[in-house]
Amino acid sequence: MRKVITILFLTLATSLSYAQDAPESTPLQISGSGDLYYKYDFAKTQNIKTSFGTDQNSVSLGMLDIALKKTIKKVSFVGEVSFGPRGQYQSIPNGDGIDANSFHIQNLYATFAATDKLSFTAGYMGTFVGYEVISPLGNFSYSTSYLFTNGPFQNAGVKANYKISDKFGAMFGLFNDAWNSYKADPIKGLNAVGGQLSYVSGGTSAYFNVMDGSVSGTILDLTATFQLAEKFKLGLNAADFSNKGDVGYTGFALYPSYTISDAFALGMRAEYFKYKEGSGDTDVTAFTLSGNYKISGLTIIPEFRIDTNSDDVMFVNSDMNPTSSASQVLLAVVYGF
8 A cells, every 4th residue: 555655656746847837727617507306106105216306296406516626737626516405415425424414525636637648636536437427417317227326426535547548548546445435444544446447439438447345345337338320329337246245236227319309319228237135136127218308508307217126025006015116207407507
């Protein structure tokens, strides 16, 4: 561990002269989003146990998200904070364990560009694992996948990014012992290691992600996007997570979408997700059909979703009896700025 930190320090120190010749600062960038939704589950209860959009038969808040970014020469800073259920008590971590409605810091980190190809980032960062993200601006569907809900949301630590070529990149990092925690166990500290190999060329991008720690467990994750035609895009996410006691999951999801016009696109998420023996040893298949209708910065998202489970242990019907499936309709509005 000390050797790794020493190498990082020496690389930063020897790169200071490069940073002195960099361009001056950029203006402060402010961006963000606001969203709300209406959801109706046909069993008249909060039936589908994935993140966000859970309120039944209610016009409900998502979150107000505000992000700040500033670059001065080769140093950049990002801070992002959110308010509302999606970014507060429905995200982790939250508050002091007593106040379930405290604000949530989504990102708080700084990056130093040592060279044109090598950069270092330290702080609390949205995870590099997975296809979907917390902000609804980054997803086609408003409801989220089981892969997203059960994976990491954030990782705190330090990482190095290296641009191997115009198409390939690599990342290596040391992270806090547990997911979604900006405070590590003082005994274990930076107990998890993570890495990423990336490929980006034209309309194709692919990221293979790995993270391993004695507390956080081991996750292998592949995300990819293919622009197969001018109007047709296909996304892919596959992951396997395991921890002590055969706890974990495995699953994959496909994300086809078709642009019908400049204002409207139609997309689907088809997901298969299986909990391992220590987590319940059951599986679920979920299909979500979503539309995106855009008016300037506003996106209207109508959505229909149906999830099925052969063991009748995940869902209930309107009489609160176990059943094999759950279905819901949802209408969300998301404004980005």
